[in-house]
Amino acid sequence: MLASPDWLSSLSRRIGALVIDAAVLVSVGFVLGLVFESYFVELSVWARAIGFVIALLHFGILNSELNNGQTIGKRLLAIRVVNLHNESVKLDVSLLRSLILITPFFVQGSGLPSALLPTLWIYPLSLILFGGLVSTAYLMLFNRRTRQGPHDWICRTFVVNLESDPNRPEPIWLGHSVVVGFILVLALSLPAAVLQSNIAQPQPDLDRSAELLMRLDTISRVQMTRVDAGRGDGDAENRFTSVQVMLTENRVNDADLAAAIAERLLQENDRVRTQGPLMINLTYGYDIGIFSRWDSRMHRFNVAED
Structure with missing residues (x-):
């Protein structure tokens, strides 16, 4: 039996909650910028690490059992993060889930130096950037059975409606596993093409x-x-x-x-x-x-x- 659609949150609600949480984080960043502008300028590309930690703690703590699995956006839209037993997840699981979700987005805009291109670092970076972003988009759009992204899939979590009866879902469709595997293999093969292109020429x-x-x-x-x-x-x-x-x-x-x-x-x-x-x-x-x-x-x- 598939999980009840009344239990699993819709994609539109999840996106709505994410937009609200993003607005909260932007407001926090704006205030911090007013106070610490010169310090952030001094940090240059490393300043993104500050936002990364803030976002990680925001999603990690609030999506855990410490806050009933609800960020501000999820609370407003009456959804929450739970495990297979419809219980809020432990803090360590929630932090890992958040780490998997936000890392590709923060790495993508970090302005990585071109000196990294001819090195072996390009392979894990490609896996995080291309593999992480594309597999997340694919699963969120097409995984109708469990409505899990990679971060939920790995951590065995679900985003569900607050007032609903739980219904244990079937495992994720095998075809999605094959597609995600193909995406990750493709992500690891891309650096070889880059290394042969003019982009990677010293x-x-x-x-x-x-x-x-x-x-x-x-x-x-x-x-x-x-x-x-x-x-x-x-x-x-x-x-x-x-x-x-x-x-x-x-x-x-x-x-x-x-x-x-x-x-x-x-x-x-x-x-x-x-x-x-x-x-x-x-x-x-x-x-x-x-x-x-x-x-x-x-x-x-x-x-x-x-």
Whole structure:
């Protein structure tokens, strides 16, 4: 017998609860940003770890037996997280469930450095990102029998309506296991394709230039990309060097700073001169995962004239 639809929560209710909880987390992040902005800017990409911990504790604690398996969103929509016996789950199980759910989303927006691409780290990252996100979307949409995502499947939990009679569901359909397995295998095979592509080709001259720029005041992080969208045969119309510069002070409109960066690059890297314009994007802000604030401005330098 299938689980009673009156027991299992609908996907729309689960999404609604998630939207409410996301709004709560965004509000918390907004307030924290007002107080700790300079600290978050200093942390750079590591600031996302703060939001990760907050989200993990929010979902982990509130979805556990400590709060009857209900976050704020679930409480408002009268649903809860339970185990096979229709009981609220222990804190450790709830934390593991939350960890499995939120990790792909936080890793996806973390701005991982390109230096990781040619290393073995790309394989577990692909498994987490592609495998985790795609399998979650697939199961939430098509697993009608138990309505479990990977986080529920692994932790043997269910999201159910509050006022309903429990009805033990059948195991998840074997076909879903096959599809999820295929998704995970595909996720592990993607890095091999990336490693053979131009994305993974090392650009040591750009890496050295980025390191030099990091020595300038107010710069916390630099990411450089060589773009060649021309039609070949020497066509340099769409050729340029893109430089993303993260600042520790809000000087995105400082043309003199942008000019100093351009001059340093032209002095230290001859290849930049042959690549066409320099596109220097000065950026100030932070991203703590649950809230972000950015200010940026693009400065263009024609290397033939400047």
